[in-house]
Amino acid sequence: ETGFVTLDSGYKNTGATKSAITFLDGEKGILNYRGYSIEDLAAKATFLEVAYLLIYGELPTQEQYAEFEDSIRRHTIVNEGVRAIFDNFPVNAHPMATLSSLVSALSAFYPDSYDEKGKDDRHIIRLLAKLPTIASWSYKKAQGHPVNYPKNDLDYCSNFLNMMFSLPVEKYEVDPVVASALNTLLILHADHEQNCSTSTVRLVGSSQANLYSSISAGISALWGPLHGGANQEVIEMLEAIKADGGDVSKYIDMAKNAKTTGFRLFGFGHRVYKNFDPRAKIIKKAADDVLTKLGVNDPVLEIAKGLEEAALNDEYFVARKLYPNVDFYSGIIYRALGIPTNMFTVMFAIGRLPGWIAQWKEMRAMKEPIGRPRQIYTGATLRDFVPMEQR
């Protein structure tokens, strides 16, 4: 019976689909969204322009962009019934638990199924509009502060920052340096072809489940420490190194003996990139720029650079082609923007949302068959039932 399947655990050598959205070249460290390089997009576009590009295939005209931005603004408020669910979460609920639960709850509030002809994009607009609002609630609740409502005179990034950091008691002005850094980070996380969470979104969607349920599943997959959850693990690892005197060699050795220590250098390694992660390069440079502009001196940035330097000169990492990935430096910027560590993966989700949506829409448009892989059975051969009294 094993003759007909090729076992490929983790799909390391399996092409799951054809896609026209994102192009990766792991050897050359190339990442393009719909043919545009991320270097170009991160430097010149807004996150919503990139979201439009990923989902609809072309950069928007001014008119298309105005309509897209306006329709998103009109959906940023979240149903007070969803808020009631949120209010019953524990104060210390992990923001990824809250986000995945409330996004799934949206399918109960908007039961009209996805319009196959792709004319009814309200579900797409609702998700793009509501994720930042829901995300900001977690932070406000953890602070014991009242949640904020979106303000329609602000752009997407400024609106999120205002919901996160403004308080009713004083005026809050969004710092353009902070808004610009957030815009860059969201663009760099926007899509990444068939990674674990995107494959999850496509697989759930392949059964014709609705978009909210598919995205909620993607959020859950992203949460894992081997995937998006790594950006939280990186900062916790860097903090531990700092608390331990800042000597990175001990952690390099622990990682090299992973079999016995079970320790991994979070933020290092990638299934596809085998020379460098182009996003890590941009984020590392942005970390220097943003912290300097904000006058933030974060000792973990130097520790991170020291760790990278030590790893790049160590045979174990070089032999396994392990380099900093997108998660290695991103938390240092998020922290400088005032975002707490347990919200880092939520930031990844907000960035990746347009990519998940674009990939789901493409899968549905291609009328792909339901995903249903096979296996190699290694369990018991046929045997007779034994009544309880004889066991």
Ligand code: SDX
């Ligand atoms: C993301 O897929 C994507 O595109 C994901 C992502 C996206 O945008 O969607 O890029 C986002 O998830 C980035 C990755 C974030 N995860 C981490 O930083 C966690 C630490 N990294 C690893 O767990 C690992 O590198 C993965 C999960 C990223 C990749 O795993 P693979 O491809 O399955 O590689 P592997 O686990 O088989 O490792 C190969 C070897 C092993 O050693 P040997 O068994 O050959 O002796 O390299 C070692 C591993 O032990 N190794 C590490 C290591 N990563 C791999 N050793 C120490 N530290 C590490 N970080």
